Amino acid sequence: MGCGQCNRFEKSLCQKTDTPERSWLCPMLVAGNITRSKWPCCVTRATHPVRIACDRTGLVKRKRTVLDRIRRLWAGLRDGERSNEEIILLSLCAISIPSILPFGIVRLLTASYAAAVVDIGIVLSMIAVMSHVWRTGRTRLASLAISGIYSTGMVVIVYLHGISLVYWAYPTMVASFFTLPPKRALTINLTALACMVGLLSHAHATPTLTLATFSVTVALINLFSYIVFYRTHLQVKELNLRAERDFLTGAGNRRALQRTLMECASSSAPCSLLLLDIDHFKRINDQYGHSVGDAVLVSVSALIHARIRANDRLFRYGGEEFLIVAKGTPAGAASCLAEDLRALVERAAMIQQQTVTVSIGIATLRPGEPISEWVARADERLYAAKAAGRNCIQTG
Numbered sequence: 096m097g098c099g100q101c102n103r104f105e106k107s108l109c110q111k112t113d114t115p116e117r118s119w120l121c122p123m124l125v126a127g128n129i130t131r132s133k134w135p136c137c138v139t140r141a142t143h144p145v146r147i148a149c150d151r152t153g154l155v156k157r158k159r160t161v162l163d164r165i166r167r168l169w170a171g172l173r174d175g176e177r178s179n180e181e182i183i184l185l186s187l188c189a190i191s192i193p194s195i196l197p198f199g200i201v202r203l204l205t206a207s208y209a210a211a212v213v214d215i216g217i218v219l220s221m222i223a224v225m226s227h228v229w230r231t232g233r234t235r236l237a238s239l240a241i242s243g244i245y246s247t248g249m250v251v252i253v254y255l256h257g258i259s260l261v262y263w264a265y266p267t268m269v270a271s272f273f274t275l276p277p278k279r280a281l282t283i284n285l286t287a288l289a290c291m292v293g294l295l296s297h298a299h300a301t302p303t304l305t306l307a308t309f310s311v312t313v314a315l316i317n318l319f320s321y322i323v324f325y326r327t328h329l330q331v332k333e334l335n336l337r338a339e340r341d342f343l344t345g346a347g348n349r350r351a352l353q354r355t356l357m358e359c360a361s362s363s364a365p366c367s368l369l370l371l372d373i374d375h376f377k378r379i380n381d382q383y384g385h386s387v388g389d390a391v392l393v394s395v396s397a398l399i400h401a402r403i404r405a406n407d408r409l410f411r412y413g414g415e416e417f418l419i420v421a422k423g424t425p426a427g428a429a430s431c432l433a434e435d436l437r438a439l440v441e442r443a444a445m446i447q448q449q450t451v452t453v454s455i456g457i458a459t460l461r462p463g464e465p466i467s468e469w470v471a472r473a474d475e476r477l478y479a480a481k482a483a484g485r486n487c488i489q490t491g
């Protein structure tokens with residue numbers, strides 16, 4: 096592993112710094128032998144106006160080669176710096192450039208200028224999309240653009256050359272499913288198919304049987320792709336849902352909580368946290384066993400779920416702690432909800448001859464308050480409720 100900035104120095108020879116963006120610096124730099132502004136390669140990853148690399152003996156002035164760039168690119172992809180969507184888009188563009196460019200050149204040489212313009216236009220568009228995704232990391236518009244460029248290019252090529260070049264339709268249409276949601280890809284592909292069939296029958300007088308064969312095979316390719324990608328889409332959705340759920344109670348987990356808290360903090364609506372802890376839960380476990388303890392956790396979670404509104408969210412915050420994010424709920428309404436929940440749990444007969452109770456700490460988000468402070472206030476209120484004798488609520 097090399098220097099965190101230039102990726103070429105042995106880490107053992109580099110010194111660790113306390114800032115995250117300069118976690119490793121070359122010794123020459125640290126020793127003050129050079130100024131940071133003079134050697135930007137060692138200072139920042141973002142800009143490299145001067146191409147410098149470090150080695151064991153010191154600093155060697157060297158231009159970054161294409162191979163270096165490929166290595167760096169590969170390291171970026173491998174280390175998870177880029178999202179899956181970015182990788183798919185970049186790969187699609189990277190594959191289509193060498194696949195289409197030779198045809199463009201041949202057509203240029205054989206004086207098929209119109210087709211050459213289409214091919215080279217697609218290649219240039221792919222380069223533009225690639226550089227946009229690479230620089231910004233934004234994929235939404237780029238996905239639509241790629242599909243649009245492919246489809247338009249395909250229709251124009253069919254218009255120019257007729258049935259002899261319809262083979263491009265198959266890979267192009269499958270590629271749309273990689274970049275877009277299945278329904279959108281299907282819609283774009285079927286529209287392109289309709290345009291191509293129209294052009295083939297009117298502008299090129301293609302025989303009906305050939306046209307039918309083309310239409311049916313393209314439709315089947317789209318149907319199969321739709322089924323495969325739709326199934327994958329559902330599976331990914333299901334996996335994401337599971338990754339954010341607590342296995343025992345079905346409440347959201349800490350990962351899901353973070354996202355919800357961020358949504359609340361960015362909204363102008365009032366929002367309250369209710370941090371709920373089962374009283375003397377250790378005793379329940381010790382006296383009745385862990386399976387009964389688990390059943391109590393499930394029952395408490397179900398009781399809360401049945402009481403809160405569809406807009407509110409329930410999370411398992413810790414072992415026997417639950418956190419309710421009550422959206423659009425000011426302090427007064429949050430106290431009423433907390434008192435209702437406390438009474439509900441107290442009344443529920445979860446274990447024979449033993450009442451299960453809960454303590455609840457409440458904190459309503461203050462304007463501009465950081466999330467960590469908001470949660471800490473709810474935690475502090477919960478401790479106050481415990482200190483006040485348990486089976487009660489405390490408002491912040």
Ligand SMILES: Nc1nc2c(ncn2[C@@H]2O[C@H](COP(=O)(O)OP(=O)(O)OP(=O)(O)O)[C@@H](O)[C@H]2O)c(=O)[nH]1
Pocket residue numbers: 343372373374375376377378380384385386387388389392413414415481485
């Ligand atoms: N059955 C079960 N027990 C759990 C689970 N997660 C945590 N616990 C137990 O919950 C207990 C929490 O004990 P404490 O933190 O001492 O809290 P407490 O006994 O409820 O006491 P107070 O909160 O002060 O009222 C520990 O014994 C944990 O082992 C779980 O998923 N299932």
